[in-house]
Amino acid sequence: MEGNQLLQMASKGVLLYDRSHWGLIKITGSDRLRYLHNQSTNDFNSLQPGEGRETVFITSTGRTIDLATAYVTEDAILVLVSPNRRQQLMEFLDKFIFPFDQVELTDISADYTVFNLIGAQSDTTLSKLGVEIISTEGTNTLVNIAGAEVRLAKGSGFAIPGYTLIIPQDKATAVRDIMRENGTQEIGDLSWEILRIHQGRPYPDRELTEDYNPLEAGLWRCISFEKGCYIGQETIARLNTYQGVKQRLWGVKFHEEVTVGTKITLDGKKVGIITSYTKTGSFGLAYVRTFAGGAGDQVQVGETTAELVSVPFLTHEYYR
Numbered sequence: 001m002e003g004n005q006l007l008q009m010a011s012k013g014v015l016l017y018d019r020s021h022w023g024l025i026k027i028t029g030s031d032r033l034r035y036l037h038n039q040s041t042n043d044f045n046s047l048q049p050g051e052g053r054e055t056v057f058i059t060s061t062g063r064t065i066d067l068a069t070a071y072v073t074e075d076a077i078l079v080l081v082s083p084n085r086r087q088q089l090m091e092f093l094d095k096f097i098f099p100f101d102q103v104e105l106t107d108i109s110a111d112y113t114v115f116n117l118i119g120a121q122s123d124t125t126l127s128k129l130g131v132e133i134i135s136t137e138g139t140n141t142l143v144n145i146a147g148a149e150v151r152l153a154k155g156s157g158f159a160i161p162g163y164t165l166i167i168p169q170d171k172a173t174a175v176r177d178i179m180r181e182n183g184t185q186e187i188g189d190l191s192w193e194i195l196r197i198h199q200g201r202p203y204p205d206r207e208l209t210e211d212y213n214p215l216e217a218g219l220w221r222c223i224s225f226e227k228g229c230y231i232g233q234e235t236i237a238r239l240n241t242y243q244g245v246k247q248r249l250w251g252v253k254f255h256e257e258v259t260v261g262t263k264i265t266l267d268g269k270k271v272g273i274i275t276s277y278t279k280t281g282s283f284g285l286a287y288v289r290t291f292a293g294g295a296g297d298q299v300q301v302g303e304t305t306a307e308l309v310s311v312p313f314l315t316h317e318y319y320r
Contacts, residue, residue, distance in 0.1 A: 003280025006191050007198060010160055014119035016176070016184040017192050019157075023086030024109045024166070025093070027077040029102040036070060036077055039096055039231055041214060043224035049074045052138035052153060054222045056214045057089060062235030063210040064217060065092065067202060069164070071140045071153050078151070078166065080114065082204045096231070113172035117184065118162040118195070126152075126163065128182050134163070146174040158199040159312035197278045197285055200251055200311025206260075206275045207249055207285060215239055216287065218249045218314030247272065247287045250295065251311035254282040256304050265300045266292045274301065285311070 001009070009015055027036060037044040042055035052071035058064055066085040071078045081089050090107055097103050117125060123133050131143050131152065140153035148171030156162025167175050180186065202208050202217045214223060215236065225240060227233075239245055257279065264272030264286055272288035286301075288308060293299060295310045 001185070001187065001191060003194055003278070006187065006194060007280070009185060010119050010158075010195055012120055014117055014121040014125050014162075014184050015191075016179050016186045017116040017118060017188075018176075018186070019080075019114040019116055019164075020109075020112075020172075021083045022109070022114060023081040023083060023089070023107065024112055024114060025079040025081060025086075025090065026106040026108045027079065028075065028104045028106070031102040032077050033072070035097070035101060035103045036079070037227065037230065039093060040068070040070075041219075041223040041230065041232075041236065042070075043227045044070065044072070044077075045227070047072045050139060050141055052140050052155075054138075054219075056219055056222050057085075057092065058214060058232035058236070059210060060232055060235075062213045062232040062239070064202075064204075064208040064212055064214055064219075065089065066204055067208060067219060067222065069138075069153075069155065069157070071138070071151065071166075073140070073151070078108075080164070085204050111169055113167045113169055113175075115165040115167065115172075115175070115179070116156050116162060117165070117179070118156040118158065118160055118187075120161055121183070122156070122162045125179065125182050125184060129178065140164075146171070146178040148175055150175065158195060158201060160195075160199065194278045194280045197276045198251075198281065198283055198311070200249070200285060200313040202249060202285070202314075203276070207287070212247075212249075212287065213239065213245075215245045216247050216249060218316055220315045220317040245290065247289045248294070248316050249275075249285060249287055249314060251309040252284045252286045252299075252301070253307045253309055254284065254301065254304065255306065257282065258284065258301055258304070258306075260284075262302050264288055264292070264306075272299070 040055040271292035277284035
């Protein structure tokens, strides 16, 4: 599928993406909500079974490890994590389980297939299968699709309508087939990467590294500023209180091809760097120092100029 057709399908049709190479971590035990609440940026103590939300795992100095999505069920929390952070997060989380904690971590990635429905017609596709539509982002429930018990969650992983489906491994083929029969078009990793960049979703080893914090990465909505202590909380609170965010992640519209790692300059001095790029629409993502500009401003990238633009997935909220 050509890049422009892909973007059109995401806005007007429905796509199917196999996310099974991502990590799926199961957290059980009576202390599971408190535990995840204390290890990541968002508020989980207030959640009930059937709810879910995105959260960020960060280091003790507030640097990003991964953007994850957690779904609270009746007896567990299912955490969907990036493929290149799965083992690291299992080791990271295990370090903070203490002798009296009623918490157990299990990597269940091999037991389940994870699909995303992405696009405006996702609701229509599920309705054809007799599945009740979910209205609230993060809400998850068990449904029957093609004879399989599927955990269905609202949210495509982008700021595009859609769903996440967590399916027992042996039932995945039947679910995939019925989705294809009902008008979904399957995409691979390259197409997902094009969507990711145009949406502005930050990714580990690109926009999510120990060089950046989640406020710089535009993940404000994944952070609770009212909750108590968590790993890295002091750094995040200080950045917010004292307006310490010195760079921000933006979309960048180019006039010619560039490469990842190209410097953004102002008056001959480096003020940013390109972190992701796709030829589709000649578009990329870049961290840029706040004094150098924001959405709508022109910047110098190598030997050419480019325009900084807002992207749907990110928010750069006012300080609270």
